[in-house]
Amino acid sequence: EIVMTQSPATLSVSPGERATLSCRASQSVSSNLAWYQQKPGQAPRLLIYGASTRATGIPARFSGSGSGTEFTLTISSLQSEDFAVYYCQQYNNWPPIITFGQGTRLEIK
Amino acid sequence: QITLKESGPTLVKPTQTLTLTCTFSGFSLSTSGVGVGWIRQPPGKALEWLALIYWDDDKRYSPSLKSRLTITKDTSKNQVVLTMTNMDPVDTATYYCAHLTMITHFDLWGRGTLVTVSS
Numbered sequence: 001e002i003v004m005t006q007s008p009a010t011l012s013v014s015p016g017e018r019a020t021l022s023c024r025a026s027q028s029v030s031s032n033l034a035w036y037q038q039k040p041g042q043a044p045r046l047l048i049y050g051a052s053t054r055a056t057g058i059p060a061r062f063s064g065s066g067s068g069t070e071f072t073l074t075i076s077s078l079q080s081e082d083f084a085v086y087y088c089q090q091y092n093n094w095p096p097i098i099t100f101g102q103g104t105r106l107e108i109k
Numbered sequence: 110q111i112t113l114k115e116s117g118p119t120l121v122k123p124t125q126t127l128t129l130t131c132t133f134s135g136f137s138l139s140t141s142g143v144g145v146g147w148i149r150q151p152p153g154k155a156l157e158w159l160a161l162i163y164w165d166d167d168k169r170y171s172p173s174l175k176s177r178l179t180i181t182k183d184t185s186k187n188q189v190v191l192t193m194t195n196m197d198p199v200d201t202a203t204y205y206c207a208h209l210t211m212i213t214h215f216d217l218w219g220r221g222t223l224v225t226v227s228s
Contacts, residue, residue, distance in 0.1 A: 001172055034214035036156075043205055043218035044156065055216060087156055091213040096169050098146070098158040 002026050002092050006101035012109040015078050021104045023071040023088035032091040035064055035073045038103075039084045047086075048073065075106075083108050111135035113145075113206050113219035120225050121196050127224060131189040131206030138184050140164055144209035145189040147180065149202040150221075157202075161209060162189055198226045 003026040013019045023033065031051040036044035046055040048064035051071060061076040075082055088101040117129035131145060138145060147159040160180040161169040170178050179192045189206060203223045207215035 032213050036215075038156075043207075043221055044215075045218075046214060046216045049211070049214040049216075089156075089158075089214065097172065098161065098169075100148075100156040100158060102155045 001097065002029060002090055002099050004088055004090055004099050004101035006086075006088055006104045008104060009102070010105045010107060012107050013078055014109045015080060017078055017109075019075040019078055019082075019106055021073040021075075021086055021106070023066075023073070023101050025069045025071075025090055028068045029090040029092055031067050032093075033064075033066070033071050034089045034091075035062075036087045036089065037082075037084045038087065044087060078106075080108075082106065111208055111217045113208060113217065115204060115206050115219045115222040117204075117222060117224065119223060120227065122228050123197055123226060125196050127191075127193045127196050127200070129191045129193075129204055129206075129222065129224075131191070131219060133187050133189070133206075133208070136208065138162075138164055138182055138187070138189070142210070142212055144212065145182070146207050146209050146215060147189075147191045148205045148207060148215070148218075149200075150205070151199075151202040154202075159193075159204075160191060163209075163212075196226045200224070201226045 005024045007022045033051045035048040038044040052064045113133040144163040146161040162180045177194045203221040205221040207218040210216045
């Protein structure tokens with residue numbers, strides 16, 4: 001089973017600054033990697049899929065990169081509404097299962 | 110516009126079987142590449158994928174919960190049903206259903222339903 005490890009667990013950043021979140025897979029997932037944002041009391045929202053493609057309606061300040069086992073979500077200039085928990089998720093072709101990371105909490109510094 | 114909504118009991122007793130229904134609109138589960146998945150989240154904890162059903166009725170389960178889960182679909186009713194047997198207090202969580210697209214990720218989610226397991 002592929003394990004997804006996110007780091008750091010908590011990231012403190014000031015508004016307007018850049019945030020970099022990491023996600024590592026225990027084995028290659030190619031580019032089958034998505035990122036989600038979740039705010040308290042809400043369902044997750046898709047931000048990035050295919051490791052680097054922004055979902056519909058997602059602002060350009062969100063970008064994803066990486067392939068294989070190392071992935072990064074970058075938020076270029078943090079807005080107040082960006083402080084939330086972020087999860088990465090992989091899809092593996094065989095065995096065909098889905099795994100989420102444990103999340104990174106992005107908090108205001 | 111795609112929408113999904115979870116329904117089912119809010120409280121179940123230990124050892125009981127949980128049955129949750131996801132009722133969706135705005136897409137057909139007969140369309141190639143489409144699926145519906147179930148994901149849960151214990152209070153204050155991370156997301157955990159449970160099960161998936163694809164347009165062709167292929168089904169996938171979390172390896173750690175496979176023995177307890179069954180997922181089915183009723184295309185005519187636009188519903189997906191998840192059953193989980195032998196419920197335990199550690200299964201207390203918000204249960205989400207979500208639309209799977211391009212076979213790899215969930216682009217739209219329901220609002221979730223909180224299920225508490227307690228005697």
